[in-house]
Amino acid sequence: MKLATKIIHAGAEPDPSTGAIMTPIYQTSTYVQTAPGQNKGYEYARSQNPTRKALEDALAIIENGKYGLAFSSGVAATDAVIKLLSPGDEVIAANDMYGGTYRLFSKIFEKFGIKFIYVDTTDVANVQAAVTPNTKLVWIETPTNPLMNITDIHAVAKISKAAGALLCVDNTFASPYLQNPLDLGADIVMHSSTKYLGGHSDVIQGALMMNDTTLREQLYFIQKSCGAVPGPMDCFLVLRGIKTLHVRMKQHCENGYVVAHFLRKHPNVDKVYWCGFADHPNYNIAKLQMRAFGGMMSFTLKDDSIEAAFKVLSSTKLFALAESLGGVESLINHPASMTHASIPREERIKNGLVDGLIRLSVGIEDADDLVEDLKQAIG
Numbered sequence: 182m183k184l185a186t187k188i189i190h191a192g193a194e195p196d197p198s199t200g201a202i203m204t205p206i207y208q209t210s211t212y213v214q215t216a217p218g219q220n221k222g223y224e225y226a227r228s229q230n231p232t233r234k235a236l237e238d239a240l241a242i243i244e245n246g247k248y249g250l251a252f253s254s255g256v257a258a259t260d261a262v263i264k265l266l267s268p269g270d271e272v273i274a275a276n277d278m279y280g281g282t283y284r285l286f287s288k289i290f291e292k293f294g295i296k297f298i299y300v301d302t303t304d305v306a307n308v309q310a311a312v313t314p315n316t317k318l319v320w321i322e323t324p325t326n327p328l329m330n331i332t333d334i335h336a337v338a339k340i341s342k343a344a345g346a347l348l349c350v351d352n353t354f355a356s357p358y359l360q361n362p363l364d365l366g367a368d369i370v371m372h373s374s375t376k377y378l379g380g381h382s383d384v385i386q387g388a389l390m391m392n393d394t395t396l397r398e399q400l401y402f403i404q405k406s407c408g409a410v411p412g413p414m415d416c417f418l419v420l421r422g423i424k425t426l427h428v429r430m431k432q433h434c435e436n437g438y439v440v441a442h443f444l445r446k447h448p449n450v451d452k453v454y455w456c457g458f459a460d461h462p463n464y465n466i467a468k469l470q471m472r473a474f475g476g477m478m479s480f481t482l483k484d485d486s487i488e489a490a491f492k493v494l495s496s497t498k499l500f501a502l503a504e505s506l507g508g509v510e511s512l513i514n515h516p517a518s519m520t521h522a523s524i525p526r527e528e529r530i531k532n533g534l535v536d537g538l539i540r541l542s543v544g545i546e547d548a549d550d551l552v553e554d555l556k557q558a559i560g
């Protein structure tokens with residue numbers, strides 16, 4: 182079955198009690214048992230909820246996985262993956278990733294004795310060189326936020342497998358429409374469902390998808406033991422969002438193409454980071470592992486002062502100045518002071534995330550209007 186059909190029918194069994202075509206929002210904390218220990222597969226809503234189950238089935242299907250698990254946020258999903266580890270274990274992680282992931286690793290988990298080694302994963306030789314007998318997990322994000330760097334998922338999967346480590350890919354930026362890491366050898370896919378899966382900027386949620394049954398059992402145990410589960414209303418919203426993922430993504434890609442090319446030709450714009458340009462340093466891998474290139478991009482101005490960047494950031498009328506991404510509406514963001522403020526400045530600049538960098542999440546409005554808005558803001 183093709184993606185558009187799978188996405189609409191994924192996890193969509195008519196409700197057994199009424200035939201309702203949409204899975205109801207089962208707003209309940211517990212389930213009445215017929216006798217002690219006898220139930221219909223549902224005991225307590227931290228462990229099981231039918232709305233969440235419908236969503237988790239859909240999550241699995243859209244990533245070509247066997248299992249899906251939903252969490253109360255993207256970072257809660259990441260948190261669950263790290264809880265597979267023990268003190269002394271090592272994680273090889275990308276040096277260019279979502280600021281909140283870096284914060285969780287460095288400020289929360291390091292003190293529990295888990296070691297994180299950050300490398301530039303766009304060159305897989307760096308991943309290989311960082312492997313030790315203690316390597317238990319490799320964590321990559323591709324494309325990266327906000328510099329749109331691409332890592333070869335298949336090559337890193339081979340290295341991880343040989344090292345006896347799990348590979349987890351943060352697939353938030355691509356969404357399952359553009360890229361399916363499980364097909365390329367990853368063990369776990371992580372999503373901030375807050376972004377493209379939800380797609381309407383109205384919910385915070387996270388997801389993990391996997392194929393291995395033991396791994397699913399371990400992660401489910403963490404999910405119910407630690408309790409970072411999403412409520413049924415939020416599950417309903419993401420399930421509803423997923424149904425239009427393919428049409429939204431198609432438009433994000435079309436608009437992304439138009440906006441990226443507009444920026445590139447603008448005399449006041451210096452660099453444009455978008456993985457669909459043929460001269461992007463990792464374009465060949467992007468083309469190989471992604472179906473298209475999406476609507477996320479960032480750019481710098483020829484005037485590299487922070488004032489010039491701030492002027493653009495506060496002059497757009499359609500692009501709203503806000504954190505987050507992947508919603509139907511276009512957003513503009515200043516990574517250095519907003520999404521990536523938790524990364525030390527020196528570390529940021531070393532990785533190319535300069536003070537003047539501006540990030541766009543191109544929405545699904547009319548592309549002409551988006552270009553006009555940027556034109557008047559950039560001058």
Ligand SMILES: *Cc1c(COP(=O)(O)O)cnc(C)c1O
Binds near residue numbers: 255354373
């Ligand atoms: C937003 C985001 C996260 C964190 O997800 P939340 O839902 O905000 O907790 C992780 N990774 C990437 C790439 C993100 O954009």
